[in-house]
Amino acid sequence: MGQEAKTLPFFSPQIKVPATYMRGGTSKGVFFNLEDLPVQAQIAGDARDALLLRVIGSPDPYGKQTDGMGGATSSTSKTVIIAKSTQIDHDVDYLFGQVAIDKPFVDWSGNCGNLSAAVGSFAINNGLVNPERIPENGIAVVRIWQANISKTIIAHVPVTHGEVQETGDFELDGVTFPAAEVLVEFMDPADGEGAMFPTGNLVDDLVVPTDVVAAGVLKTTMINAGIPTIFINANDLGYTGAELQEAINGDPKALAMFEVIRAHGAVKMGLISHIDEAAGRQHTPKVAIVGGPVDYTSSSGKAILSTDIDVNVRALSMGKLHHAMMGTAAVAIGTAAAIPGTLVNLAAGGVDRESAANGHVVFGHPSGTLKVGAEAKFENAQWQVTKAAMSRSARVLMEGWVRVPGDTLK
Template sequence: MTYAPQLKIAATYMRGGTSKGVFFKRSELPAAAQQPGAARDRLMLRVIGSPDPYGKQTDGMGGATSSTSKVVILDKSTRANHDVDYLFGQVAIDQAFVDWSGNCGNLTAAVGAFAITQGLIAPERVPADGLCEVRIWQANIEKTIIAQVPMRNGQVQEAGDFELDGVTFPAAEVQVAFIDPAADDDGAGGAMFPTGNVVDEFDVPGFGKLQATFINAGIPTIFVNAKEIGYTGTELQGAINEDAQALARFETLRAHGALQMGLIQSLEEAAARQHTPKIAFVAPPADYTASSGKAIAASEIDLLVRALSMGKLHHAMMGTAAVAIAAAAAVPGTLVNLAAGGGEREQVTFGHPSGTLRVGAAAECQAGQWTVTKAIMSRSARILMDGWVYVPAEQV
């Protein structure tokens, strides 16, 4: 059999927040992969090294976790008042599947820097010093995001003293604003709370009747009380990810919640929608020790949140789930709001497995419907490697 040489494709490996991913300009992808479909999915799977029955992604760029098995495709935007179109793909590790159903809030922090360095932003919009406002169209969920990227001497500033729990080294701060983050095209009919309630009770096999807050903001998310499902909210990854029975129960909970939210029409569809919705459990503040060994005092936080991504407890917090936390915390009566002490609030600091994070949101109620006009958080980002990825031609 004759084998063709490997394809050489321009790419950049970047960290954004607590995630890493391979970034591409759409125009530099092979022609067949410039459009959505099987060819694009095959390429992304091969770049990342999936499906890998060993679960290691050794023969690709993936890091064998949900936080490091990601791809981003960027293009100049044709939309008015936007600079760049941002498409995110969550690549399954052990399955031949790329989920394009949601956003990655962490990698959003790297989108602006990539767009600037790759010449996707009009030069007149890029200051030599100060902040460059990058107006991003998030194509997965059709929402606007605005990133404030620091510039110095005409270059993106990546070094700095901003510390982000879950990231080892400090870097420059990138503020990210999610505009009108409630999903409007994901089976929810435009409602931030798809069931019409800030708290619902629903029956889940293996759990019984649970209270839940179903919210579409940042990413579709299901919040439940930690105590109701047998946890404290102080758990680290090992307590859940090493318990196969617990992971199976969470997947059952996620599938039934997706059905309740109208994201799927049958439970069987949940397997093909791994990236969304997310599952998170909340609890009032408590002392705990983060995964780094750092002591987190109850007095430092408003509540505890643990969240699962792609079937595993996340090592920190997904950026999009942080938007959901901010939005839910701002609405009186949600489980997130009640865990934080209730009442009206525009920001919360929550504890996650790697430490703490502060997020903010502005919520308002009109005609009985809650909306969030903006959710804001700070992240950091930097280029890890820039050059090319190589993919066997016959597999694309």
């Protein structure tokens, strides 16, 4: 007897979208040219968010992002959209989306400083920069408009024989292999919507529940530079500032405590009106602990001596201690270190860092060290920073198409 053919249920076939998978600094993400996105996703809204969530593999209750391009960490659950710039004297517009791992949302509230290092390379490779601005051999200066926060970023991209040079001998702690150095400058990095110090103070008393600290108050420096960041003295929470990831990420009570602090700090900074809103704004603000320079062994086994660094900083991103340091938080660190009286400056020795160290600070993080510079000045009765700069590297990991089920955009 012949076997009867079965009628299979119809499911929308997959669609493919041109994309590039890139590492920038100590992060990696999926990069898109705006014009390559499906029409529905070329504008901000539910369709765009649905596409990016499916690309990355979120929300994933298992926390692994197995069915997507995400790497199940805040550093690897990222998306970028690049377009020819709508701004005068800029080459490209750069929009960053931090994709939640276990929740169905994309946070558009801030920038990714690490992936900023890859934007210039992507823009050149995809023909978004005027060829006249690209030398045959030398450094291409790519002017980037950071659309999330309405700020300018300048990427200095090495070019050899007319093509982006990605290989080199520049080593970046937190990245396994050396690559070409990319200098990234964050111009006027203070929050464009308000003051650098939203409360008007270099140090604030942040009221928190007594189960966080018995006194119910924490000394904090809250700054809008690079990304809104809340700095806390490490020893006020029982830490040294030299901890590695497991010391905090393996402690659910500690993670919950930091989230409570972050929520209360977000309210005091004026970013949200009630602590309950913090759950829907995971990308900002960041929370970090600072401590004086002490010896420790990095996550790679490298010995970091107290004489190698000015200060230790550990920062949390998307609810977990970062394996290295977010680029935007590094801008906040460099800026705060340059301003006498902040907790970061005091932990670094309380000196006028702009004149003592040419505006640079070297800080320790779980993967090693990083040097960041900032130009700060006191003008018109307030502190201003004209730019912050650091060296990163970037590399294309894969390019082609990313595929998602065709009903994703419905």
